[in-house]
Amino acid sequence: xxxxxxxxxxxxxxxxxxxxxxxxxxxxxxxxxxxxxxxxxxxxxxxxxxxxxxxxxxxxxxxxxxxxxxxxxxxxxxxxxxxxxxxxxxxxxxxxxxxxxxxxxxxxxxxxxxxxxxxxxxxxxxxxxxxxxxxxxxxxxxxxxxxxxxxxxxxxxxxxxxxxxxxxxxxxxxxxxxxxxxxxxxxxxxxxxxxxxxxxxxxxxx
Numbered sequence: 001x002x003x004x005x006x007x008x009x010x011x012x013x014x015x016x017x018x019x020x021x022x023x024x025x026x027x028x029x030x031x032x033x034x035x036x037x038x039x040x041x042x043x044x045x046x047x048x049x050x051x052x053x054x055x056x057x058x059x060x061x062x063x064x065x066x067x068x069x070x071x072x073x074x075x076x077x078x079x080x081x082x083x084x085x086x087x088x089x090x091x092x093x094x095x096x097x098x099x100x101x102x103x104x105x106x107x108x109x110x111x112x113x114x115x116x117x118x119x120x121x122x123x124x125x126x127x128x129x130x131x132x133x134x135x136x137x138x139x140x141x142x143x144x145x146x147x148x149x150x151x152x153x154x155x156x157x158x159x160x161x162x163x164x165x166x167x168x169x170x171x172x173x174x175x176x177x178x179x180x181x182x183x184x185x186x187x188x189x190x191x192x193x194x195x196x197x198x199x200x201x202x203x204x205x206x
Contacts, residue, residue, distance in 0.1 A: 088145035091183035
């Protein structure tokens with residue numbers, strides 16, 4: 001959590017003492033990605049040019065494996081979605097059974113009602129996720145208004161989803177799970193029933 005004292009400390013180290021975010025993170029005891037995330041979101045009075053390497057390492061350090069960088073930002077999402085004024089705005093994610101293989105499930109959580117829908121995926125690719133979203137849209141008819149997701153490659157077919165369902169897809173910032181808080185919470189609950197390492201294919205739909 002970025003407290004007022006921590007904010008001043010980080011800004012002092014970077015701006016005055018010319019420390020790198022990696023050095024600050026090591027001393028404070030947090031992940032260096034967290035410091036970069038605070039800079040990206042404007043929570044620190046620090047710009048990339050203020051960094052000792054002018055942000056070059058930030059560019060290299062970004063984790064691109066399994067992600068892509070296109071799509072509509074969550075910053076463009078209508079205010080009524082943020083304030084949960086109406087039904088139909090979902091957050092989506094996946095829960096995996098293992099790191100590299102095994103089945104996965106897609107989780108969809110409606111922001112206002114907390115309605116949670118879990119679907120078994122046939123694979124871990126974007127085609128499988130797209131199929132799950134199309135099924136969801138068909139079941140909900142015109143009640144699936146928006147989806148808020150992360151930049152995982154499973155959502156790389158977002159344009160097909162939008163074209164075939166009329167549902168707008170918004171992408172949260174990197175390393176910002178709190179922007180899909182309802183979904184993250186429901187996934188933690190689901191982990192009680194599908195612990196990490198549990199083969200999902202061994203579980204019945206029931």
